[in-house]
Amino acid sequence: MTKYSIAVDIGASSGRLILGYLEDGLLKLKEIHRFENKIVKKDELFCWEADKLFQEIKNGLHKCMQMGIKPDSIGIDTWAVDFVLLDENDKPLTEAVSYRDPRTDGMMEQVFDHIMKERLYLETGIQFQKFNTIYQLYSIKQNSPEVLEKAKSFLMIPDYFNYLLTGKKVNEYTNATSTQLVNAFTKKWDAQLLDSLGINKEMFHEIKMPKTILSNLSEELIGELGFDMKVILPATHDTGSAVISVPEQDDSIYISSGTWSLIGVENYFPICITKALDYNFTNEGGIDYRYRFLKNIMGLWMIQEVRRNYQDLYSFAELVDMARSAESFKSIVDVNDDRFLKPENMIAEIRNYCQDTNQMLPIAPGEVAKCVFDSLAAIYKVAVAEIEEIFEKKFQKINVIGGGCQNEMLNQLIADVTGKEVNAGPVEATAIGNIAAQLMALGEIGDIKEARSIIKDSFEVKKYVPAQHILN
Known part of the structure; x- marks a missing residue:
């Protein structure tokens, strides 16, 4: 009997419920519900509308019933680092405060007063970004200590939604590692680190792995929805789910391309060495205790904001076409500069950067778009070179997955720019990985190797080769 799983995949600008199931050995997808997500300002803080998002999850489940579909399971993934x-x-x-809120400005340096930067990296293996959970919590400790004193439960955004579905409180592994509070070797909350910062370790819950069947729905929700199903933990970190869709290849680097670009390789142990620290790579947890050795790069957020600044006058496809027409424009910006994290106007900030670095200013929309795309490609090239230096080997291919592909x-x-073959796809990598984890938990798929084989057979991948190879 066919098992139906629902992937709830929520990103920075939208969320969706996607139904997945196996048919004739292939994975099939059907979009059930799509909804908007955005950051709003509440009491001078930039926040996510968590209650509204959970209502949208329930709206999607109601649609399932209206369509005559009774899912066997549901799994939720979102972005990382944020919590309730x-x-x-x-x-x-x-509130569910967004990582883009400036409350963490200066917090990283204050944390280093208590914990040496090198020690923090050697124990957690996590990339230094000013919005990591550790700096968000330290900001609360500094500015609203009474909140931490009252806190009895720390739940990341997917953990919170799972609690609302089931009444069960756990912290899922792949997302927990992004906090910079989990020891990379013990795979547990780092009690010594928390003690050093004066953060109550009792509010953190047991860390559970992807493929864990958490519970059935709460009785209250069963009554509201009219059916029951299992709540299964996928890799609740959206990149953790997306990487499940990458083929098993030792000779390839992946880029999970969306609002953020995550570029790296899958590994079986954390690489907490000085060179990885110097290049600011992270060792985030993956399925089956694999590690996602990667660098977090400002991704298509920049072009999303550019489009918004143009009041959505142009589609993304039109911006790409205009960028192609601006072939002579060559200015490059550092996409990881903090000025691009949440500027009032992305176009103005790009021009300011070019002016500050004595480069030609992008004026026309096509020039602005080409500046963004060229800048992303340039920083990908640097990251690829750093990965190859750390691993002391050359990689032959790059797999680009997610919407950006x-x-x-x-x-x-x-x-x-890299001189490597690029394989683009699948587009719905995160939802696919989410569903694959659920189907493994349900016994429909044996293991990740089988899952990746099914995914490879089920979804289109486009190949791109370097221009000089075409000429040859």
Whole structure:
């Protein structure tokens, strides 16, 4: 009997519920519900609308019933690092504050007053980014210590939604590692690190792995929805789910391309060495205790904001076409500069950077778009070189997965600047990986190797080769 799994995949600008199931040995997908997600300002903080997002999850499940579909399971993935704190009555003490909020400005340096930077990296293996959970929590400790004193539960965004579905409180492994509070070797919350910062370690819950069947729905939700199903932990970190869709290849690097670009390789142990620290690579947890050795790069957020600044006058496809027409424009920006994290106007900030670095200013929309795409390709090239230096080997291919793999211009740029074959796809990598983890938990798929074989057979991948190879 066919098993139906629902992937709830929520990103920075939208969320969706996608139904997945096996048919004739292939994985089939059907979109059930799509909804908007955005950051709003509440009490001078930039926040996610967590309650609204959970209502949208329930709206999607109601649609399933209207379509005559009864899912066997559901799994939720979102972005990383953000969280909700609950009090002794399980009521939220805080809004779900976004990592883009400036409350973490200067917090990283204050944390280093308590913990040596090198020690923090050697124990957690996590890339230094000012918005990591550790710096968010330290900001609360500094500015609202009474909140931490009342906190009895720390739940990351998917953990919180799972709690609302089931009444069960756990912390899922792949997302927990992004906090910079999990020891890379013990795979547990780092009690010494938490003690050093004066953060109550009792509010953190047991860390559970992807493929864990958490529970059935709560009785209250069964009554509301009219059916029951299993709540299964996928890799709740969206990149953790997306990487499940990457083929098993020792000679390839992946780029999970969306609002953020995550470029790296899958590994079986953390690489917490000085060179990895110097290049600011991270060792995030993956399925089956694999590690995602990668660098977090500002991704298509920049072109999303550019489009918004143009008041959505142009589609993404039109911006790509205009960028192709601006072939002579050559200015490059550092996409990882903090000025691009949440500027008031992305176009103005790009021009300011070019002015500050004595480069030609992009004026026309096509020049602005080409500046973004060229800049992304340039930083990918640097990251590829750093990965090859750390691993002391050359990689032959780059797998681009996620929504950004539909940008054919950027795919070709990546091939050209790196000199490597680029395989683009699947587009729905995160939802696919989420569903694959659920189907493994349900016994429909044996292991990740089988899952990747099924995914490879089920979804289209486009190949791009460097321009000089075409000429040859």
